[in-house]
Amino acid sequence: MSMTSMVVLGLSIATVLLLLGAFLATLRQDRKDGTATEQPVAPVEPPLPAPVAVPGHAGVDYTDPRTLRVGDKIDVLGSPVRVLGALHVSWQGQQWVEYRLRDSARRIQWLTVEMRQGQGPDQPPHLEVLLWTDVPTQGMIPARSSLIMDDVEFHPLERGTAAFRSEGSTGKPDRGLLDFADYRATDGRLLSFERVQGHPWTAAYAQPLPPGSIGIISRASS
Structure with missing residues (x-):
């Protein structure tokens, strides 16, 4: 080479x-x-719901029913309804709101939202939301003892006379006094009688609603 x-x-x-x-x-x-550049990714923790004692923040993933307003269109258990009016009720230091609802078939129901105190010192307050459905009373007057309704025995729970203020369309005066008598059956069912003083009694069964049962479809225009 x-x-x-x-x-x-x-x-x-x-x-x-x-x-x-x-x-x-x-x-x-x-x-x-x-x-x-490839840093370890920490697992995403779901946000914790805020305590129910904070108005407007019952949870990050469901609507706080205390924020409902007259004129709102909402979803209750999958059915759209309109909030027609609200009764702001006060009795012996307790306060609650009764919302008058109307569905697409123009049926009327009431939704009660109340912050309840715990039964004992170790039990925190809780938010109670009840959907009421009217039942025919045929002139019945709530007894101070147990009563029978639809073959079910109900026992006295609470009764009294509360002050109320109306907002929107409630079918009741702007202000007045509201007599009520609440009952509970042994199986947990609730029955309530109400009347504006000077008017006849009406009665309704209650259905407790769990968190997430109510959603906002559209807010009332301010």
Whole structure:
């Protein structure tokens, strides 16, 4: 082999080695850079619901019924209804709101929202939401003892006379006094009698609603 050929061969080998070294160095750098940017991702923790004692924040994933307003269109157990009016009721330091609802078939129901104190010192306050459905009373007057309704025995729970203030369309005066008598059956069913003083008694069964049963479809225009 001539001297010229050996020189050319040596230069070719050197060039290949240089290119291979540069490629390996680039590959190591890319791996290093990729490792530096891939940080471990912490698992996403679901946000905790706010305490019910804070108005407007019963939970991050369901509507607080205390924020309902007259004129709102809402969803109750999957059915759209309109909030026609509200009764703001006060009795012996307790306060609650009774919302008058109308569904697409123009049926009327009432929704009661009240913050209840715990039964004992270790039990925190809780939000009670009840959906009321009228039942025919046929002139019945709530007894101070137990009574029978639809073959079910109900026992006295609470009764009294509360002051109320009307907002929107409630079918009741702007202000007045409201007599009520609440009963509970042994199976937990609730029955309530109400009357504006000077008017006849009406009665309704109550259905407790769990959180998430109410949603906002559209807010009333301010």
